[in-house]
Amino acid sequence: MRTFLFLIATVFFSFSALCQKSTTFKPGEIWPDNKGVHINAHGGGILFHNGKYFWFGEHKVEGKKGNQAWVGVHCYSSGNLTDWTDEGIAFSVSNDPESEITAGCVIERPKVIYNKKTGKFVMWFHLELKGQGYKAAKTGVAVADNPTGPYNFLKAVNPNAGVWPVNYNGELISKKFPENLKDWSDEWIQAVKDGLFVHRDFEKGQMARDMSLYIDDDGKAYHIHASEENLTLHIAELTDDYTGFTGKYIRVLPTGHNEAPALFKYNNKYFMITSGCTGWAPNAARLLVSGSVMGNWEYIENPCVGTDKELTFHAQSTYILPVEGKKNAFIFMADRWNPENAIDGRYIWLPVQFNEMGNPYLEWIDEWKLSIFDKK
Ligand code: GAL
Numbered sequence: 001m002r003t004f005l006f007l008i009a010t011v012f013f014s015f016s017a018l019c020q021k022s023t024t025f026k027p028g029e030i031w032p033d034n035k036g037v038h039i040n041a042h043g044g045g046i047l048f049h050n051g052k053y054f055w056f057g058e059h060k061v062e063g064k065k066g067n068q069a070w071v072g073v074h075c076y077s078s079g080n081l082t083d084w085t086d087e088g089i090a091f092s093v094s095n096d097p098e099s100e101i102t103a104g105c106v107i108e109r110p111k112v113i114y115n116k117k118t119g120k121f122v123m124w125f126h127l128e129l130k131g132q133g134y135k136a137a138k139t140g141v142a143v144a145d146n147p148t149g150p151y152n153f154l155k156a157v158n159p160n161a162g163v164w165p166v167n168y169n170g171e172l173i174s175k176k177f178p179e180n181l182k183d184w185s186d187e188w189i190q191a192v193k194d195g196l197f198v199h200r201d202f203e204k205g206q207m208a209r210d211m212s213l214y215i216d217d218d219g220k221a222y223h224i225h226a227s228e229e230n231l232t233l234h235i236a237e238l239t240d241d242y243t244g245f246t247g248k249y250i251r252v253l254p255t256g257h258n259e260a261p262a263l264f265k266y267n268n269k270y271f272m273i274t275s276g277c278t279g280w281a282p283n284a285a286r287l288l289v290s291g292s293v294m295g296n297w298e299y300i301e302n303p304c305v306g307t308d309k310e311l312t313f314h315a316q317s318t319y320i321l322p323v324e325g326k327k328n329a330f331i332f333m334a335d336r337w338n339p340e341n342a343i344d345g346r347y348i349w350l351p352v353q354f355n356e357m358g359n360p361y362l363e364w365i366d367e368w369k370l371s372i373f374d375k376k
């Protein structure tokens with residue numbers, strides 16, 4: 001009888017331990033969902049809708065092959081940001097070999113925003129065509145009636161074909177660039193600054209690789225992407241329904257080599273954290289600031305402090321999440337990639353802190369709770 005009671009008690013306690021909600025963030029560790037499976041939503045972003053958070057990210061599979069899209073975009077939901085329920089695949093790759101989103105293409109950094117006017121959920125993602133490496137540099141868009149999907153693929157484009165950036169010096173529009181400039185020569189760097197690639201891609205549309213979305217206070221949405229061979233970021237305005245480009249776009253820090261953009265607004269300033277361009281390998285993050293989304297972005301510094309600050313704690317930015325119901329509370333979300341076994345990529349979530357200058361900074365914390373934002 002005793003053994004039986006002991007057995008019952010053990011089963012009960014293990015079960016309640018399993019059901020117990022975890023309230024801490026443990027950056028870099030396995031992060032189990034409600035089924036006990038490591039969350040599979042890499043290069044992700046978060047939508048807050050009707051009191052719930054929805055996390056969208058790249059569904060990776062095992063091995064090196066996992067760097068391509070074989071399944072689609074995975075969605076999870078949560079009320080408290082630490083416990084996540086698996087909501088399944090919100091956007092699926094196609095099994096039609098002719099489709100741009102056929103299995104084996106590359107779908108990266110999906111982000112979802114809600115359009116109040118149309119009542120639709122709009123997902124944008126970086127798309128590369130199957131078997132073409134990173135040549136296509138397109139951005140794709142899909143829409144859904146529910147946050148968890150299914151999202152229907154509308155189109156993929158190289159944005160802003162046939163239009164010049166709004167902050168482009170008019171004289172450069174008629175500039176003729178010398179041919180065969182040697183990559184990284186001083187002349188080449190100057191030519192890229194002057195818009196060599198904007199000219200090259202003018203008819204077909206601009207390149208769009210690492211991307212993010214941002215909705216400003218007036219409801220206007222922006223698509224931020226690494227363009228011009230990853231040398232220059234572009235920030236482009238989206239149409240009112242968020243499914244297209246208006247043609248209004250700016251170049252940000254030409255030749256600055258920024259990717260993995262993540263934006264947020266604090267104290268009337270717009271901040272952006274980016275990375276340098278070293279593929280899956282981590283590098284030092286960069287902090288930029290501007291008075292408006294389409295304004296004049298300036299580099300401030302590496303926002304990371306402490307050990308591994310030069311490697312962004314072995315991770316790369318993907319999103320900055322404003323915490324609902326808390327003032328000036330933002331979570332920096334980054335990926336610790338594992339290109340050899342893509343599914344085992346880890347998530348680095350850290351609270352954004354602010355220094356006496358009012359600038360954001362990031363420091364490593366092994367384990368933390370949302371209450372960190374209350375201690376100010
Ligand atoms: C990184 C980029 C990732 C992925 C990777 C491929 O620079 O941020 O999203 O595209 O390159 O090498």
